[in-house]
Amino acid sequence: MTTTTEYRVTGMSCGHCESAVRAEVSEIAGVTGVEVSAATGLLSVTSDAPLDDAAVLAAVDEAGYEAARG
Amino acid sequence: MTTTTEYRVTGMSCGHCESAVRAEVSEIAGVTGVEVSAATGLLSVTSDAPLDDAAVLAAVDEAGYEAARG
Numbered sequence: 001m002t003t004t005t006e007y008r009v010t011g012m013s014c015g016h017c018e019s020a021v022r023a024e025v026s027e028i029a030g031v032t033g034v035e036v037s038a039a040t041g042l043l044s045v046t047s048d049a050p051l052d053d054a055a056v057l058a059a060v061d062e063a064g065y066e067a068a069r070g
Numbered sequence: 071m072t073t074t075t076e077y078r079v080t081g082m083s084c085g086h087c088e089s090a091v092r093a094e095v096s097e098i099a100g101v102t103g104v105e106v107s108a109a110t111g112l113l114s115v116t117s118d119a120p121l122d123d124a125a126v127l128a129a130v131d132e133a134g135y136e137a138a139r140g
Contacts, residue, residue: 016086 002032004044005051006070009060012038017065024059028052043067072102074116075123076140079130082108087135094129098122113137 012018018036025034025045033046043060045051053069060067082088088106095104095115103116113130115121123139130137 013083014087016090017084020086 002046002048003050004046005053005056007043007045007056007060007067008070009036009041009043009065009067011065012036012041014038017063020063021060021065024063025056028055028059042070072116072118073120074114075121075126077113077115077126077130077137078140079106079111079113079135079137081135082106082111084108087133090133091130091135094133095126098125098129112140 009021012021015038018038021036021043022034025031025043030047030049030051031045032048035044036042045056057067079091082091085108088108091106091113092104095101095113100117100119100121101115102118105114106112115126127137
């Protein structure tokens with residue numbers, strides 16, 4: 001079953017920032033898709049099982065930004 | 071003899087942008103140092119011979135931004 005979870009990310013300013021977030025979040029086990037927009041701050045993560053929010057928040061932190069469940 | 075040449079770059083918004091410009095400009099033959107700031111848009115290039123402006127402008131363009139001799 002596919003699950004899509006939304007988060008809000010602050011601090012992204014450009015496409016490089018989007019790429020940094022996408023790269024980190026894509027590494028999480030079970031993640032099958034990542035959409036992220038610096039313009040809106042929205043991060044949408046598709047996974048084949050319910051996501052571990054903490055893992056997503058940690059991945060965004062690793063990329064250098066802050067996120068909250070949207 | 072060391073030469074430092076100043077340019078103004080538009081469009082950089084974050085540290086990733088600075089890194090992209092720095093990486094491209096650093097590849098130019100003779101370049102010994104690059105300082106770049108997204109906040110001010112200033113790019114300062116140090117070289118061991120007078121710089122070819124066209125090469126610097128092309129490197130910045132390659133990184134995805136626009137520059138002019140400052």
